[in-house]
Amino acid sequence: MKLFLGFIKKEFYHILRDRRSLFILFGMPIVQILLFGFAITNEINNVNIAILDHSKDVTTKKIIDNISASKYFSINAFIQQENDIESVFKKGQTKAVISFEKDFNQHLIKNGQATVQIITDATDPNTANTISNYVNAIIQSQVKELNKGIDKGYQIIPQTRMVYNPELKSVFMFVPGIMTVILMLVSAMMTSISITREKELGTMEVILVSPLKPLQVIAGKVVPYIALSVINATVIILLSLFVFKMPIQGSLILLAFETVLFIVTALALGILISTIAATQQTAMMISLMGLMLPVIILSGFIFPISSMPLVLQIISNIIPAKWFIIILKAIMLKGVGFSFIWKETLILLGMTVFFIALSIKKYKIRLE
Known part of the structure; x- marks a missing residue:
């Protein structure tokens, strides 16, 4: 029994000395519960909306003030005409x-009722429905206030219109997200084991003594996977078109360019992981465990980023998948051109350059 207790004591010492084991035991559960607790929510907070007020009277001003005072919404634009609605949505910042x-107030007094239209971006149908319900609740609260002490009550009739996805098909939200997750994880995972495989097989020495420069080695590792990932992306898009009836309103050429750019970004990230990791097992663990949760939770794939705490919103900016989902929805559902997604494209390009540059630096260190 004493020998057995001594063995258990030894195992405790081994675990406590192993930082990776401690992180998996205590760090991962804490990170996961914080991510799931703060990020996974059906509520909305600080969602950007625009106002089109044809009346500009005391009643509409009161409703706008109530919406603005709500923690659920942030008014980011006041537009002047109907034609501005589409351009506001295409910029991607406004959700409703x-x-x-x-003559809103006059209709309310003379006819006892007036109409307000709630136009939502239904590329994310769950968020669109939630926005509509929250705005409706604020309006009905205003109606109750107006009807205090009045026998014949006033009515404000909300009319909801969903744009880009009027039938609220959830597949319109899931296809861009699933495509992003698959390309990100598969591409990063494939390249993350490429250099570590050379190390484990003992063929790294051959590459080290070859006249190839680090950039050439990295490019050589990435190019074959680009071709394979493009085939993967093509299959996903074809399935989306013919099986799930996912529309592509924008340019196919632009969609192809942006997809290749994202694939290169994911592959470059995988190469960076492979230069850091010592073994294939470590590389797989980093590429799967380290990327899966952030890509699914912090990319805006399922849960709206605007509803997350500020810290998570800031962290989400370094997730390449976030920017690619914005690009996919903009091209496929909104039919926008490059002028509306140039910022997201530059961010992905910058990330790609950063990952490749850091990979070269790490590779050089290993050459010395």
Whole structure:
């Protein structure tokens, strides 16, 4: 028994000395519970909306003030005409437009009712429905206030219009997200084991003594996987078109360019992981465990980023998948051109250059 207790004591010492084991035991559960607790929510907070007020009277001003005072919404634009609605949505920052009819207050007094239109970006149907319900609740609260002490009550009739996905098909949200997750994880995972495989097989020495420069080695590792990932992406898009009836409103050429750019970004990240990791097992663990949760939770694939705490919103900016999902939805569902997604494209390009540069630096260190 004493020998057995001594053996258990030895195992405790081994675990406590192993930082990776301690991180898996205590760090991962803490990170996961914080991510799931703060990020996974069906509520909305600080969602950007625009106002189109044709009336500009005391009642519409009161409703707008109530919406602005709510923690759920942030008014980021006041537009002047119907034609501005589409351009506001295409910029990607605004999730809904609240439109008040002309002579709103007069209609309310004379006819006992007036109309307000809630126009939502339904590329994310769950968020669109939630926005509509929250705005409706604020409007009905205003109606109750107006009807205090009045026998014949006023009515404000909300009319909801969903744009880009009027039938609220959830597949319109899941296809861009699933495509992003698959390309990100598969591409990063494939390249993350490429250099570590050379180390484990003992063929790294051959590459080290070859006249190839680090950039050439990295490019040589990435190029074959680009071709394979492009085939993967093509299959996903074809399935989306013919099986799930996912529309592509924008340019196919632009979609192809952005997809290749994202693939290169993911592959470059995988190469960076492979230069850091010592074994294939470590590389696989980093590429799977280290990327899967952030890609699914912090990319805006399922849960709206605007509803997350500020810290997670900031962290989400370094997730390449976030920017690619924005690009995919903009091209496939909104039919936008490059002028609307140039910022996201530059961010992905910058990330690619950063990952490749850091990989070269890490590779050089291993050459010395």
